[in-house]
Amino acid sequence: MNMTGVGVSPGTGQGPAFIVTVSVPEPPEGATYQGEADQEKQRATDALQQVAGVLELRGDRVGGQAREILRAQAMMAEDPGLAVAVRGFIDEGIAAPRAVYQAFARFRETLAGAGGYLGERAADLDDVRDRVIGELTGHPMPGIPSEPAPPDEAGGAPRPYVLVAHDLAPSDTALLTKDLVAAFVTERGGPTSHTAILARAMGVPAVVGCRGATSIRPGVHVRVDGTSGQVRVEPPGSDAGRANGSDLGQSSGGTWAGQVAARDAGGPGRTSDGHAVPLLANVGGQSDLDAAVAHGAEGIGLYRTEFLFLGRNEAPSADEQQQVYRAALAAFPGRTVVVRALDAGADKPLSFLPPSDGEPNPALGERGLRLLRRFPDVLDTQLEALAAAADGSSAHLMIMAPMVATAEEASWFAGVCHVRGLASAGAMIEIPAAALRAESLVTVVDFVSIGTNDLAQYTFAADRQLGTLGTLQDPWQPALLDLVHRTATAASDNGKPCGVCGEAAADPLLACVLVGLGATSLSMSPGALPAVRVVLAGQTLGQCQLAAQAARGMETPAHARAAARSELPELARLGL
Amino acid sequence: MPERRVTVVAEVGLHARPAATFVRAAAKASMDVTVAKVPGGDPINAKSILQILALDVRQDETIVIKAEGKGADEVLDELAKIAGSP
Numbered sequence: 001m002n003m004t005g006v007g008v009s010p011g012t013g014q015g016p017a018f019i020v021t022v023s024v025p026e027p028p029e030g031a032t033y034q035g036e037a038d039q040e041k042q043r044a045t046d047a048l049q050q051v052a053g054v055l056e057l058r059g060d061r062v063g064g065q066a067r068e069i070l071r072a073q074a075m076m077a078e079d080p081g082l083a084v085a086v087r088g089f090i091d092e093g094i095a096a097p098r099a100v101y102q103a104f105a106r107f108r109e110t111l112a113g114a115g116g117y118l119g120e121r122a123a124d125l126d127d128v129r130d131r132v133i134g135e136l137t138g139h140p141m142p143g144i145p146s147e148p149a150p151p152d153e154a155g156g157a158p159r160p161y162v163l164v165a166h167d168l169a170p171s172d173t174a175l176l177t178k179d180l181v182a183a184f185v186t187e188r189g190g191p192t193s194h195t196a197i198l199a200r201a202m203g204v205p206a207v208v209g210c211r212g213a214t215s216i217r218p219g220v221h222v223r224v225d226g227t228s229g230q231v232r233v234e235p236p237g238s239d240a241g242r243a244n245g246s247d248l249g250q251s252s253g254g255t256w257a258g259q260v261a262a263r264d265a266g267g268p269g270r271t272s273d274g275h276a277v278p279l280l281a282n283v284g285g286q287s288d289l290d291a292a293v294a295h296g297a298e299g300i301g302l303y304r305t306e307f308l309f310l311g312r313n314e315a316p317s318a319d320e321q322q323q324v325y326r327a328a329l330a331a332f333p334g335r336t337v338v339v340r341a342l343d344a345g346a347d348k349p350l351s352f353l354p355p356s357d358g359e360p361n362p363a364l365g366e367r368g369l370r371l372l373r374r375f376p377d378v379l380d381t382q383l384e385a386l387a388a389a390a391d392g393s394s395a396h397l398m399i400m401a402p403m404v405a406t407a408e409e410a411s412w413f414a415g416v417c418h419v420r421g422l423a424s425a426g427a428m429i430e431i432p433a434a435a436l437r438a439e440s441l442v443t444v445v446d447f448v449s450i451g452t453n454d455l456a457q458y459t460f461a462a463d464r465q466l467g468t469l470g471t472l473q474d475p476w477q478p479a480l481l482d483l484v485h486r487t488a489t490a491a492s493d494n495g496k497p498c499g500v501c502g503e504a505a506a507d508p509l510l511a512c513v514l515v516g517l518g519a520t521s522l523s524m525s526p527g528a529l530p531a532v533r534v535v536l537a538g539q540t541l542g543q544c545q546l547a548a549q550a551a552r553g554m555e556t557p558a559h560a561r562a563a564a565r566s567e568l569p570e571l572a573r574l575g576l
Numbered sequence: 577m578p579e580r581r582v583t584v585v586a587e588v589g590l591h592a593r594p595a596a597t598f599v600r601a602a603a604k605a606s607m608d609v610t611v612a613k614v615p616g617g618d619p620i621n622a623k624s625i626l627q628i629l630a631l632d633v634r635q636d637e638t639i640v641i642k643a644e645g646k647g648a649d650e651v652l653d654e655l656a657k658i659a660g661s662p
Contacts, residue, residue, distance in 0.1 A: 072596050072625065080603075081624035110630040118591075121629055351662075354587065 005210025007229035008196035013183030014223040020165035027097035044096040047135040052077035104129040183224035190470035203527035275541040280523035291526035299336035301523020302501040321385035329395040343402035368403025400426040411444040430454035435483040438490035452502025475504035476557035488518025508535035516548030538570035580656040590633035607645035
């Protein structure tokens, strides 16, 4: 059986399917228990407490926004009103699992009926309910594997799973490692969904938007091609395909990851004819910094500063910020570090930076630079901290503004940075208007960096979070390639660097095309660096330019990809 | 019975983090604590996150918090402070 979705993290992976269940069956109506009511009540209480403990623990391990959600869920499991209702149903003779189900239903109706924010809490409540019922009935808990599958023959190695789910939440995936997961397949989600970003960060192949995937039987052998989007499910009992996986892009050299490891000599990113393309890392916190160094990043192309600000009641002080920035600069002495000024608003609201009015469409509202212009003190403190951190550091610090629409905005930002003594100020290109007027915009800044995720969202008026619009967010869309080309050409004509820091740069084939379009550096999740480095080193700049031209000559993402591939023959040998 | 009237100023109302903080504090009290919307709402158990969420207190709405017994004033002061925080 074959299925197809959208390949969002390259390479191939295979293993037994692990289906992440999202709900446990409803306990039958009228189910009764044998024995004492008090014992049945104790069983229910124990299950509720057990689930609360697990949720609390998991929250402590993941941190951030997921922690808030998980802690609130733990409180739901321990809710006194719920406990009273459960005990009441048990007194009526109803078995604990059904009593729990009915008690939750009572609260669920109120929340779901209210819609909006409360409606989302109903989904959280369902999750708690299923965990408690799973605990009581011994039904496999909704959740993820905690250890790899046992070896399929005596003396073999444990096998990581192919994780299959409707969609994955941050709380589901916080504890995953490469030992557990060989590939991801989800029914929902697009190229910039949480699963896609996580998979690329882990360096694990992933296919999203794959309809019907959760109907795969648990334990069946599944092979996933995160480049083409193909998912192959083997008939039970067949092991013929397992031995020769070459039809899925694995050549005789073993797995894709193994090939990359074997060929990756490290060193700076460049084409086979010596055209240098610095390969930089996207960094959103200390752990990314370590991964960036470990994967041979030549610097940081996108340092997200939001993690310093999220979950707080006021902005961090200049001193506190300075210490964090200093650590980032110290990790890359003599190298480039591009810091993005605080990108708050839209999906990253901050209580101390409220938009001036209710926003029906936050993604089109006051976010990024727009918000910083309303709160110049916050920007000024950040720039002060950056200037202080750069003092005495050998790293080349560059600052860029998020959500720039016009040359006037870019000019304002560059002026503020220059006054602070920050010599290199740039603009992110993620709004089509900025790309369309790149010729004038690049003259007022020191560099530009293209954020492909938001540029795709705004160019196609397609929400990044909606899996159903995945085709429109595909970075291979020729219209998006046109905007990248236009921006890179304008930058080049004015002697300014033009980087790409969206997730598009993490796709090795697309990375070659971006270089062909004129990108002067590429920044991506650290885990994607080795594969991009290896693939880029196999092409000449001329081949990349031909591939870019061929892709732009097409009308659909699939054709663009195919056309680019045909101009890059070296890729076939790598199994891409 | 001792009580406190508070107008909720937080943008999210008594939801999300404020609700969790509020319920956590109420749960520590040794006596029963109730919350009702003003005017005329039915009192609910302040120690129940589900009931607090379902009460759906929005920004600028006023609630009355009641408790009786030893230490009730301290409990009420703390809860009023949480509910009134931006």
